[in-house]
Amino acid sequence: MTSNADRVMIFDTTLRDGEQAPGCSMTQPEKLRVAKALADLGVDVIEAGFPAASPGDWESVHSVAREVEGPIICGLARCTRDDIEKVARALRPAPKHRIHVFLATSAIHRQYKLNMAKEEIIRSAVEGVKIAREYCEDVEFSPEDASRTELEFLAQVVEAVIDAGATTVNIPDTVGYTVPHEFAELFRYLRKNVSNIDRARLSVHCHDDLGMAVANSLMAVVAGARQVECTINGIGERAGNCSLEEIVMALRTRETFFNARTNIQSQKLYPASRLVSSITGMPIPRNKAIVGENAFAHESGIHQHGMLKHASTYEIMRPQDVGLSRSALVLGKHSGRHALRERITELGFDIDETEFARVFEEFKALADKKKELFDGDIEALVLKAEGQDQGPWSLESLSTASGLQNATATVSLRHQDGRCIERSSSGDGPVDAAFKAIEDITGINPSLQKFELRSLSEGEDAQGEAIVYVNFQDRSYRGSSATTDIVESATRAFLEVINRIELSQKAQAA
Template identity: 40%
Template sequence: MKKQIILLDTTLRDGEQSLKFNLNTKEKIEIALALEKMGIDIIEVGFPISSPIDYQTSKELSKIIKNSKLCGLARCKKKDIDMVYKSLKKTGNFRIHIFLATSPIHIITKLKTTLNKVIEKISFMIQYARKYTDDVEFSCEDSSRTPINDLCYVVQTAINAGATTINIPDTVGYTFPQEYFNIISNLKNKVNNIDKCIISVHTHNDLGMAVGNAITAINAGARQIEGTINGIGERAGNCALEEIIMALYTRKKSMDFYTNINIHNIYYTSKLVSKICNIPISTNKAIVGSNAFSHSSGIHQDGIIKNRNTYEILNPRNIGLDKTEFNLTSKSGRAAIKYHMDLMGYKKNTYDINLLYSNFIKLADKKGQIFNYDLESLAFNSEKDNNTEYFTLKYFNVESNSDISVATIKLKCGKLSKLESATGLGVVNAIYKTIIKITNYNIKLINYILTAKSQTEESIGQVNVKIKYKKKIFNGIGFSKDIIKASVISIINCLNNIWRSNQVQKNILQINKS
């Protein structure tokens, strides 16, 4: 019979500790609701004693969250425990999470006390917390650097005092998986009352071992995993819960465990946390990174087309992501090009795949990533059209006064030159409005990213934009030491892609008529 792995999410507590700002109540509620919808068992809402906002937010969440159990963190101090109770008592179903360091380095240098006094304090404070709730978790801070006999003594005392969950955190991300397995196994074998509690683990990623350590701990007997969405947290971060969830789901035939998570909500929750916390998700991040379901190699793309399982062990739709993506680059093969042309509705007898592939390789070597509209242009436009920059920047000037900006731009449009000005809320908005006046294209700017190519005063700015036009997404890029000029160039680059796409439609109409 499969055993449940309980998931405690600490995004709102340990995750927030890594931010350069505090989440406000509204933001915490939004994340907590997403976690609840995702099916997280326990949400650690914060550290109520740490600030009035943390206390008030915890109190608000206790009125709103109904399905996930709420948990508050407390030091081994009465006032901390009291504050957790006061903030969460409305929910009627809450956990008090107490922690105290148990390793020699923490006891001697930080607490300036002895192990015996630490144990005495742990016992007293757990009993104190039990006045408020039967659900008390105790964390042996820095347990992975605590001598195993000392750790067994602490754990046994904590269980006798009334702790129902014992957390064995790898606080500084020091431990290797086999070492962690041995720690949990020793506790299971040496602590005579261990069956009266749930063993939990809270792993950090300082050596990149957080998820590996958590999976190893499960195999050794842990039944609760603590982590965060996207793995955010102190220093190098925490165990990424989405990775644990999908590891257990994907390897369910070989692992006798399950979670209560609605996996279809993973991607949405990940993107929400990234947006609210202002922490971008690494492109190669497991499960939720933009490259997690992207393929560039022609061999891989051909395999995926024939059978998804050749190069994908997860179905992106399981986590709420629309589809697999093929990055069209010079490494792509004919199969990927034909696949994209099929998706766009072009039958193979309407274009020459060999000629298209030859032109594709030339453009990919020059440009890098190729998009669908590039393929259309290569397949149906003349060589002259494809090499034409219909829109060319001749002059620009932008003046700003507080939030209001005025852009004046002169573009060469084919054989004509046009000059226009427009006012906008900010520089980019003013540029965007001016270009619309010049071209009469009904475009919508949906993404704008500015990147410095180096950290020096002479660094070149790179601007990437995405523009929506007639239900299609077009990409543009601009480089310049002047970031305003880079912004103008990126949008013009997009406009030329749109112009070529329009030429494609004209040429297809001509072909159909003839």
């Protein structure tokens, strides 16, 4: 099917703005996994990180640039030669890359954050874009806090950076302050008052502080923006960013209204959303648009009656269009490779033979413990398949005993360097005792912030997922694990946290 609608580029910043959000930090292999899913989804640009922030960030951007094919790989920089050189070096292996430079322009940022006059802002922005152009043809500029910048000054900045060679100009609503009509006016103003505006692509970047990130982005598209910056599940600073799945499905469902379309493979939205949620530990609210568990559930009798007669009575999108193909089909011990393979594909995952072999093995082991395996169980198996060998510590054995007064746990861990250590501890319950034994073995004592348990599917023998949130040396970490035994899940989740802490200490030392 061909369409005359205008193409809107999707610029994904899950790995930069999204990852910056509290509790959403990802390890380098996790970032790579997300980047591959984004490429698969068909995003046009992946903003992989802010290389000047730390050596670990540089390394992550570099690995995405090296290993992910398809989209333009982008890195963020302030308007300084040092930042821009770091981005340029990190991006070098990517055949298509973009340098994104930013500088705040609003009065409040000029005065309190930068202590710079208007002329200095323009000079510095122009200089940043020119330096970036020395390394790269594709340069994006963002006037940070654009939505609170004086219109006339904003137009001057935009004109100057386009003259200096910016090929994309992004207008961020950094603090989530604007409202749809006002924001559309801002875009119209720029298109009318910036003489060279046609030489650059206009982009939009919204935050959700007042719950209008998607609406504001859509109005920017109406007013001429042809790139939208967004994140999977809307994760991001504070209330988050414009949600990728919502903007994509709004443009798709109302294509004739917006006269705009994206290149996204919408049936991969749901698996991508689940992947990011499982990696970051940010749960998806049940009623979240597009990817929430209830997004396509019809409960009321009148709705169900209508749905049975004709789905379009109450359904504006089909669940399979976003990759949701729930079925009542239950797998079990006697299900073969073929049935599992098919179910995984129907759930929207695309895994290779090695991964499948691993998932199948785990599937068999789980089917021995649990009679029926539902979609939630299978998703969990696929999602954890790659993330398993994250070491350095692995669990060798665990035994616990508990009574009403106290509990004890004996834990044995193996380190990649060959050590195998066993310790026993007591505590207020078996989970507490196991955590103490692990702290004893590893010498890492994080402070526990939150501990959650939830069931992944149905039935008495459902897998229990444990999620552990801790703080350690001013950083927050999380770990999760799902097994049919909640004490084991909790122990594995805590061990994942310990591994993350040890890995990030190593990365910082590097």
